[in-house]
Amino acid sequence: MSADADIPMVERRPLGLKLVWYVVSLLLVILAVGPAIWLVVIAFQPAGGELYSLRGGFTLDNFKDAWTQGGLAWPIVNSILVTFSRAALNVLIAALAAYPLARMSFRGRDVIFVLLLATMMIPEQVIVVPMFRMIVGMGLYDTLLAVVLPFSVTAFGIYLCRQAFLAIPEEVEEAARMDGAHALRIWWSVILPLSAPTLATLALFSVIGAWSELLWPLIVLQDQDKFTLPVALTNLQSALATNVRALYAGAVLSLVPILVLFALAQKFLKAEIFAGSVKG
Amino acid sequence: MTPLLFLAPAALVLGTFFAGALAQVVALSFTRYTAFRGPEWVGLENYRRLLVSERFWQCLLNSALYLLVTPVIIVLSLLAAMAVEAKLRGMSWLRLALFLPVVTPTIVAALMWRLLYSEESGLLNTALQSVGLGPINWLSERPWTLISAAIVTLWKGFGFFMMVFLAALLSVPRELKEAASLDGASRAQVFWNVTFPSIRPAIALVFVISSISALKVFEELFVTIKGAGIAHQTVVPLVYQVAFEEGNYGMASAIGITLFVIILGFSLVQLRLSARGERA
Numbered sequence: 001m002s003a004d005a006d007i008p009m010v011e012r013r014p015l016g017l018k019l020v021w022y023v024v025s026l027l028l029v030i031l032a033v034g035p036a037i038w039l040v041v042i043a044f045q046p047a048g049g050e051l052y053s054l055r056g057g058f059t060l061d062n063f064k065d066a067w068t069q070g071g072l073a074w075p076i077v078n079s080i081l082v083t084f085s086r087a088a089l090n091v092l093i094a095a096l097a098a099y100p101l102a103r104m105s106f107r108g109r110d111v112i113f114v115l116l117l118a119t120m121m122i123p124e125q126v127i128v129v130p131m132f133r134m135i136v137g138m139g140l141y142d143t144l145l146a147v148v149l150p151f152s153v154t155a156f157g158i159y160l161c162r163q164a165f166l167a168i169p170e171e172v173e174e175a176a177r178m179d180g181a182h183a184l185r186i187w188w189s190v191i192l193p194l195s196a197p198t199l200a201t202l203a204l205f206s207v208i209g210a211w212s213e214l215l216w217p218l219i220v221l222q223d224q225d226k227f228t229l230p231v232a233l234t235n236l237q238s239a240l241a242t243n244v245r246a247l248y249a250g251a252v253l254s255l256v257p258i259l260v261l262f263a264l265a266q267k268f269l270k271a272e273i274f275a276g277s278v279k280g
Numbered sequence: 281m282t283p284l285l286f287l288a289p290a291a292l293v294l295g296t297f298f299a300g301a302l303a304q305v306v307a308l309s310f311t312r313y314t315a316f317r318g319p320e321w322v323g324l325e326n327y328r329r330l331l332v333s334e335r336f337w338q339c340l341l342n343s344a345l346y347l348l349v350t351p352v353i354i355v356l357s358l359l360a361a362m363a364v365e366a367k368l369r370g371m372s373w374l375r376l377a378l379f380l381p382v383v384t385p386t387i388v389a390a391l392m393w394r395l396l397y398s399e400e401s402g403l404l405n406t407a408l409q410s411v412g413l414g415p416i417n418w419l420s421e422r423p424w425t426l427i428s429a430a431i432v433t434l435w436k437g438f439g440f441f442m443m444v445f446l447a448a449l450l451s452v453p454r455e456l457k458e459a460a461s462l463d464g465a466s467r468a469q470v471f472w473n474v475t476f477p478s479i480r481p482a483i484a485l486v487f488v489i490s491s492i493s494a495l496k497v498f499e500e501l502f503v504t505i506k507g508a509g510i511a512h513q514t515v516v517p518l519v520y521q522v523a524f525e526e527g528n529y530g531m532a533s534a535i536g537i538t539l540f541v542i543i544l545g546f547s548l549v550q551l552r553l554s555a556r557g558e559r560a
Contacts, residue, residue, distance in 0.1 A: 017467070018368060021362075021363055021366045021368055022368060022371075024359060024363050025363045025368070025371060025374055028356075028359070028360050028363060028374075028378055029374065029377045029378065031435070032377055032378050032380055032381050032435070032439065033377055033380060035389075035392045035393060035395075035396060035435070036380065036381075036384065036392060038392065038395065038396065038403065039388075039391070039392040039395060042395060093289045093290050093293065094290065096286045096287075096289060096290065097286060097287050097289070097290035097291070099286050100282070100283035100284075100286045100287060101287075104282070104283050106283045109283070112287060112291070115299075116290065116291070116294055119294045119298040119299060121543075121544065121547040122298045122299070122301075122302050122540075123492075123496050123539075123540065123543055125496050125498060125516045125519065125536070125539070126302075126305065126519075126536040126537070126539055126540040126543070127297075127298065127301035127302055127304075127305050127536065128519065128520070128523065128536070129304075129305060129308060129519075129523050129529050129532050129533050129536065130300075130301040130302075130304035130305045130308060130533075131297055131301045132523075132524075133304070133529075134296065134297065134300075134301065134304075149293070149297070150293070150297035150298075152293055153289065153290045153293050153294065155294060158290060183282050183286075187286075208382070208383050211385055212384075212385035212386050212387070214386065214387055214498070214499045214502070214503075215498050215499070215516075215520070218520075218524075219520075219524055229385075230385060230386075230387040230499075233387050233388075233391065234387065234502075234503060237391075237503065237506060247391065248391065248392075248395065251387075251388045251391045251392065254385055254387075254388055255384060255385065255388050258383050258384070258385065259380070259383065262379075262380075262383045263376075266376060266379075269379070269443070
């Protein structure tokens, strides 16, 4: 991993201690990866015989069934749309809000910052009823926009961006201002490029969260063609009760894209971000 | 004027959907409000009925039991962080493997564990029976239902807290550890007298954050032990059922407020811990 460099080489260890850590690591890896491997095995297993048991054979039928009987085509498209919009909007709106909070002085700045951050203490699970009411009132019930809108910015995102902007030296901005650039221009062409790694991390967090979310889309979506993948899978849990392997094939389908993305983008998951995230 | 323009989109979204919704949920908790009738003021009636509602107390008790996830996840993630920090030869992919559950959508995690829990022929019961134990009714008998869901929460969450602890471990000054070993301290002594005190703030924060997420848990129960009945669920699934399956929005709001007050207690502790961390 890219962050290897920030772990200092540890002094020579006695063999016994090394062995202990190898065993601990191995157990943890089995715990972390084992269930996922088992899921994949079952998803490729041919029908018939005792369910859930280890048998030979390989088939793609379960995936075909998930696609046709399960109707996962639209949910996949919807999930991609929702996830992409939520991540893009979160980065955009959070970075906009963080800029004056980090780099301008105006009356009430600190109060506004605290108030925005305070919304982090309001759990989504507690306010689903009024949020649902608002969405219905806006005429957005059963639309993808309803899934995106309330989460198009997060207080955590604002916090993260503000931290990154604070670290940019004054002079850089000063130079651009001398050249006559106005605030929006400076934000776009100076501040954003310099904080690209943080913005990428925020995007990655948003993608992971949005791709996984079940509760809110379950509440505001009704039409099967509008379902996101998690909602569709919940629905299939009952609908495909007789063809469980197809359900698991569907689960594999919703696991693969996020794993690919994670493998490509893992360098943005530095330990320091997590130190910040618990402070936020 | 400019700062406010930058802040407007974020303030609008968070103000409407979080602050506004919180104000509404408070008001709605004092009303009789169902899918068929608009809100009508009834004072404390919902809360009075909650006090004598058997399933409410059952779910609240289950939520309290679910908090036991926290100590287990702290031990597991600290162990993982130390394994990753030990940085053994050939184990550079360890962190990646242990982070896999974090990016796995919760619904997929729940489905893959459900596969292992299957009572007739799941891998867990098959293994237990081969050594003369079980079978265990993972999906239908208390307290196993709660344990089954809690294992999914543990599995999905420990990689995240591992990164938090890794950040804390990496910030322990090496000189301190070296000085202690030079003075003849054993490895265990170095851990308890140098490392542990330095990461104690991180442990305290993880304790609070993990407790808050345990109180907000939904998907692990809703999907993993689907069909077990409301007596096996915690407070958030109860909110979902009362609001969106029974259409009793007023009552669901009152349950939500009760949960919010409990979570708020934990949030205030978190705030104090974070403030102390910033000063240090």
